[in-house]
Amino acid sequence: MLSYFESELQKYIKSYDKNKFSEAIDYILSNGGKRIRPQLILNLAKSLNKNYKEVIDLAIAIELIHTYSLIHDDLPCMDNDDYRRGKLTLHKKYNEYTALLVGCALLTDAFNVIAKSKTLKNKDKIISFISEKIGAKGMIMGQFLDMEYENKEIDEKTLKIIHKKKTAELIKASLIATLINFDIYNEKYEKIAENLGLIYQIQDDIFDYDTFDNSNYARIIGLDKAKKEILDLKEEIYYLLSDNKEFLEYIDKIINRSY
């Protein structure tokens, strides 16, 4: 599944004319991410006995959006990070305007990939749902609040809102857009996505417990309570997915990662 995605992504990258800008796009997209969201999409489709190749353009679009959000998060005016996944961030490898513009290009082209897809169905609805989840009321608001609370005291409730918006919304977009494509409506996948997003963030914060960070959830609520919360969130996912063992198995792999 992963190798299918990687090869389709490479085809997509090669669809750009060769120039300095597309070189930067290639650098950042071929950067060896874990491809969690694309795999969620393809695995969900497969677990529902659908042809997962039908949603490959959705998987690519969501990975473009995820990558755009990371590029911008790393910019000097945001988290100001020099490295990601052991490689130079885009603005360090090239420069700030290239990083700014490549981010926006990936966001824009994500909608292009969906809109002109030959296999996706219900494309208006998919674009409407995704853009809502990642726009001013969704993911971007999460990034904004994250910055607003930098170096400020932050309570558990606010931090949870930020995590939900910053991480869970794009996962929600991934799962629900897949369902929309196949004309399936099942509310519980929203809850599953939300829990997945929260588990992911809390796990990250547990790993980073020792770094000083005012917005580390595990520090704010305590390590034990954080671990307990992950268990509860997992429990709920297991319960909700009792009718889709195949997808549960894949989810299980993600949430029991050891790094």
Add this chain to the structure above:
Amino acid sequence: MLSYFESELQKYIKSYDKNKFSEAIDYILSNGGKRIRPQLILNLAKSLNKNYKEVIDLAIAIELIHTYSLIHDDLPCMDNDDYRRGKLTLHKKYNEYTALLVGCALLTDAFNVIAKSKTLKNKDKIISFISEKIGAKGMIMGQFLDMEYENKEIDEKTLKIIHKKKTAELIKASLIATLINFDIYNEKYEKIAENLGLIYQIQDDIFDYDTFDNSNYARIIGLDKAKKEILDLKEEIYYLLSDNKEFLEYIDKIINRSY
């Protein structure tokens, strides 16, 4: 037409929850732009004997995209401008991350406005066309090349490519998306859009002739030649629009602006 657009835009702005982020959106969208593109859209629809209210969501979306491009153009890593239209640029009024994120939010929400519109038709095709014109092969490439050639010698041909991408592509998106909505295909509007974009840029460069700028078209090709080029481009528009006097009349107003 303009007051109809302004009142619909205000309704749109008010659809955001009130908070610091939507305040910044309000600041930049209510900033008194000339609303050239929305007016082109509404006037084109009307001149074709169509109900122009049907494309109001397209007009709003295009204005959001235009505003996003200006916000990012003004950022320190791009043109680093403190003022636009006599008011502080967004990153000066707020801060850089707010400007970065508001820009991306407007871009994202533009696609949301189109995708969930109740009056627009052929929405996939509209989104596909617009995203192509403003993405990595279009407007963003124009912004990228503009930065790449900053403080470098630049020839007439390259500058024309930059102008076309940076300005003409969004005008093209405005006109052609309007036609797509009404199931009309007429290639000449692409040419009209291209000429309009070029006229606009050359006019700007003639006004700014006295400021030192290596990428001033009028300086590169000479003032007389620049003026002659505008006349030729206008002439072609008059010829192409001989069957649509109403739209020509509106275009005439824009291209004969005296500021």
